[in-house]
Amino acid sequence: MASHDSSTTSTTASATAKARKRIWLTGASSGIGEGLARRLLADGHRVALSARSADKLEAIAADAEQGPGEALVVTLDLTDREAIRAAASQIEARFGGLDLALLNAGTCEYLDAREFEADLVHRVFATNFQAAVDVIESALPLLRMAAADGGERPQLAAVSSASAYLPLPRAEAYGASKAAVSYFLESLRLDLDNQGIDVSVIHPGFVKTPLTERNDFPMPMQVTVEQAVEAIVAGLARHRLDIHFPRRFTLLVKLLGILPAPLRRSIGLRMTRD
Template sequence: MNIVITGATSGIGQQLALDYAEQGHRVIACGRNQETLQQLTQKYPDRIGSLAFDIADKAQTLAKLRTLTGIDLVILSAGVCEYLDVENFDAAMFERVYQVNIFGTMYCVQALLPNLKRGSHLVLVGSTARLLPFTKAEVYGSSKAAIHYITRSLEVDLGQRGIKVSSVSPGFVKTPMTAANDFEMPMEVSVEFASSAIRKGIAKGKRDIAFPWVFATLLKCLSLMPQSWQVAISRRMAS
């Protein structure tokens, strides 16, 4: 397969690029860190190509991606996380996170979609954080909730073109981004685990890839409870 992966300079995206290349696929690794991208291409020079750009920059993103053709699989995994201190409410935080997690991801979709053929697969990476109103997660959680909704709507509208659309909802994954968290992260998994779960889910054609299974299932069950219960549970977890 010919695969495009954003966020490939660290975390889940980087592991996916390496694992798909090891399997013999052709990967176009996208990210901001040119040095890391060069290191990736050196590991698999005949299988990994790279594009250096910032998905938050619309002009850069469109220029880099809109000429790509013959793509079988797109995995949009680039994202950032910030936690809100409600006592020092900063609306600019929403702008920063949304610019990458929502608008940047949509710039990628805009650039790639015209050239995606029947049978291709578009995968958007969200988070299980969308399932409950977690403390301080107003910004990050809402951005991932938006991505999940967009994914489901794209699945509806792209079905007639024969393009499959899937969402990925990871739990806590040990990455440079989560390393900044100063709270307990239950059932945290490695990037190797995350990559394996995503690749297996994609291979099976799953529309919603959530992991680890126990953690994701627990949150999905809690999300079905009355909203007052959800708030009470989240408050208890935050105390």
Template sequence: MRVLITGATSGIGRQLALDYRAEGHEVFGCGRNPAALQELADAGIHPLAFDAGERRQVLESLAELASLDLVILNAGSCEYIDHPRQFDGALLQRVMQTNVIGVGYCLEALLPRLAPGSRLALMGSIASELPLPRAEAYGASKAAVAYLARTLALDLRPHGIGVSLIRPGFVRTPLTDKNDFAMPMRVEATEASRVIRRELARGVAEIHFPKRFTRLLKLLGKLPDRAWQRIALKGLKR
């Protein structure tokens, strides 16, 4: 297969790129960090350097690519709103620019390169299942990604392109290493990669893991907001 992964220079995307390469696939790994891109090249992965939030960079970097069998739009960032009464609109814009608008630029460049029988995967998060403290920007961006994925699944189906939405719980990566709160049932990036690759091969539409954690969040997400707020605020006090 010819596989393209954004955010391949770190964390989940890097692990996916290395594992697909180890399975013998031709892999295109995207990111910004030059040293990490060089490491990908040393591992036999084609490096592609661009900022996902910069339309011209995205379109120019991906212009020469031939057809692809699997595209995983995984690049993303997470920033929390620490003081809700001093809402940081620039933070919201930064997170949206990478996590949502950047996905749009990649779709613009890559959808014409996906042939019937290919698969597109978008990286969401189980965080968008319910309101979580300080996650106004991140959660909203991943809710947008989830809607995008479900709508693309509808519109691309007649074109023979399968769409998957990936919604992890906590995975140990540089992104979550920065968190200052408990992260129940956090899994390693190797485990995340194993589950994602297995489920993408099966054509699963919504890939979420670890199941014990993500099923619980899905259940809590069905509660009326007032009931969930009581639980969340009690948890915060502890």
């Protein structure tokens, strides 16, 4: 954590202090989450970093030591509800509330319908959907504290996927888990509105990360982590309801998603492997 009393940086520091947010970021150890962690810390925010890989989180925190931000490493496995509750207590003790809960952690496994495996679906849902619900349970009281303080409305945001817009082959588990995240957050948005909490859903297209490195199919209009981070940070600053990028790709997928079922079927069939 950097000191904020340096006279040479006092103007910048006080400007930053005004917009300084208390953030809980999950999936902070890799890919989009690591990019977000580094950016949010560089922007001077106070960021609780969560993932299983303690070494990676510690490295990000160490790199931010001399910068304007404050990192709190909260290592946890998101499939462990008690660990999530303990993490929230740790964050409350240090930050005294949350201005942004940014649920980014996720996993991807593709289903082989010839050897249908329900366990795979359970695993993907445990990380992508159930863990998100469990983090929300623990984060909401902290967001309500910020709402009670007045000022800018606190935010709950989750990284879904453009795959939520359009069912694709082999994406039964991943796509359904992300569609569940999108639906859940959009529904929750309505019920949190009068509690002073804003909800954003983030729908990235393809981003070059360790998660997509495993993909053995074409990924059109793939963007870099830096581009993804820029789009997410800009969208969150505007409290956008649906943050989707790259827009040429996501608008096309959205359009395909509202085509009549027979057309969606024939387009989807062209992407199958059999």
